[in-house]
Amino acid sequence: MTDTDPSPREVLREEFRIEAPHRELLDQALDKWSLSVLNELCERPCRFNDLRRAIPAVTQKSLTATLRRLERNGIIDRRIVNTRPVAVEYRITPLGKGLRAPIDALLDWANTYLPQIERARDTFDAG
Amino acid sequence: MTDTDPSPREVLREEFRIEAPHRELLDQALDKWSLSVLNELCERPCRFNDLRRAIPAVTQKSLTATLRRLERNGIIDRRIVNTRPVAVEYRITPLGKGLRAPIDALLDWANTYLPQIERARDTFDAG
DNA sequence: CGGAATCCAATGGGATACTG
DNA sequence: CAGTATCCCATTGGATTCCG
Numbered sequence: 001m002t003d004t005d006p007s008p009r010e011v012l013r014e015e016f017r018i019e020a021p022h023r024e025l026l027d028q029a030l031d032k033w034s035l036s037v038l039n040e041l042c043e044r045p046c047r048f049n050d051l052r053r054a055i056p057a058v059t060q061k062s063l064t065a066t067l068r069r070l071e072r073n074g075i076i077d078r079r080i081v082n083t084r085p086v087a088v089e090y091r092i093t094p095l096g097k098g099l100r101a102p103i104d105a106l107l108d109w110a111n112t113y114l115p116q117i118e119r120a121r122d123t124f125d126a127g
Numbered sequence: 128m129t130d131t132d133p134s135p136r137e138v139l140r141e142e143f144r145i146e147a148p149h150r151e152l153l154d155q156a157l158d159k160w161s162l163s164v165l166n167e168l169c170e171r172p173c174r175f176n177d178l179r180r181a182i183p184a185v186t187q188k189s190l191t192a193t194l195r196r197l198e199r200n201g202i203i204d205r206r207i208v209n210t211r212p213v214a215v216e217y218r219i220t221p222l223g224k225g226l227r228a229p230i231d232a233l234l235d236w237a238n239t240y241l242p243q244i245e246r247a248r249d250t251f252d253a254g
Numbered sequence: 255c256g257g258a259a260t261c262c263a264a265t266g267g268g269a270t271a272c273t274g
Numbered sequence: 275c276a277g278t279a280t281c282c283c284a285t286t287g288g289a290t291t292c293c294g
C-alpha cells in the first residue's frame with residue numbers, strides 16, 4: 001500500500017481534486033438519513049412504514065426526500081405492488097450494493113475510534 | 128422480546144443499526160468540506176490559505192468551522208508556528224489517517240459509477 | 255398505506271468588513 | 275496571515291394537516 005502508485009483516485013485528485021459532481025453525489029448518498037436507509041435496505045426490501053419503524057427519528061417528510069434522492073441516483077429501486085391497499089416496496093439496486101463496503105468501512109472506523117474521539121473532544125473543550 | 132427465535136437477519140439488523148453518536152461523528156467527519164480538507168491534508172501539511180487556494184469554493188467562514196470541527200475530533204492537528212507573521216499549520220493525525228482508506232473507497236466508488244448515476248438521474252427526471 | 259402540501263423555526267453558509 | 279464579527283438569505287427539517 002504505497003503512495004507512489006497512481007491510482008484512479010490520484011488522477012482524480014490531481015485533475016479535479018474533489019470535483020463538484022463527485023462531492024454532490026456523496027452528499028446525496030451519505031446525507032443525514034441515507035446511511036440508515038441503505039443499512040436497512042441492504043438487509044431486506046422494505047416498505048415505507050417499515051423504514052419509519054426501523055428509523056424512528058426520521059420524519060415522513062425527510063424519509064420521503066431521502067428515498068426520492070436515492071431512487072433518482074439509481075441507488076435504490078421503488079416498485080409498486082398491486083395489492084389492496086397499494087404497497088410500495090423499496091430495495092437496494094446492484095449499484096447501491098456497491099456502497100455497502102465503503103459504508104461499512106466507515107462504520108467500522110467510527111465504531112473503533114469513537115472512544116478515542118470522545119476523549120479528544122473532552123480535551124479540546126477543556127482547553 | 129420476540130416469540131420466535133431471532134433470525135440471523137434480525138440479529139444483523141440490530142448489530143448494524145446506526146446509533147446517534149456514530150451518525151454524529153460521521154456527519155462531522157464527512158460534511159460538505161471535510162472530505163476536501165482531509166484530501167489535502169493527507170498529501171501534506173497545509174496552512175490556512177493553502178487550503179483556501181486548494182479548495183477555491185470554500186469560504187473562509189466555512190473553512191474555519193470545518194477545521195475547528197476536525198481538530199476537536201482529533202482528526203487533524205493545529206499548530207502555531209512562531210514566525211512573523213504567525214503561521215498556522217494543519218496536519219492530519221494518525222487517527223485521521225485511518226479515515227483515508229474508507230474515504231478513498233467512497234471516492235473510487237463515486238468516480239467509477241458517476242456516469243451510470245448520471246444516466247439514472249436523466250431517466251428519473253424524464254419519467 | 256404512502257405519501258403531498260403547508261407553515262414555520264432553526265441552521266448553514268455567502269458576502270463583507272475588520273483585526274492582532 | 276489567519277482569522278472574528280455581522281448581516282442576511284436560502285435551505286433544511288420538524289410538525290401538522292389532508293388525500294387517493
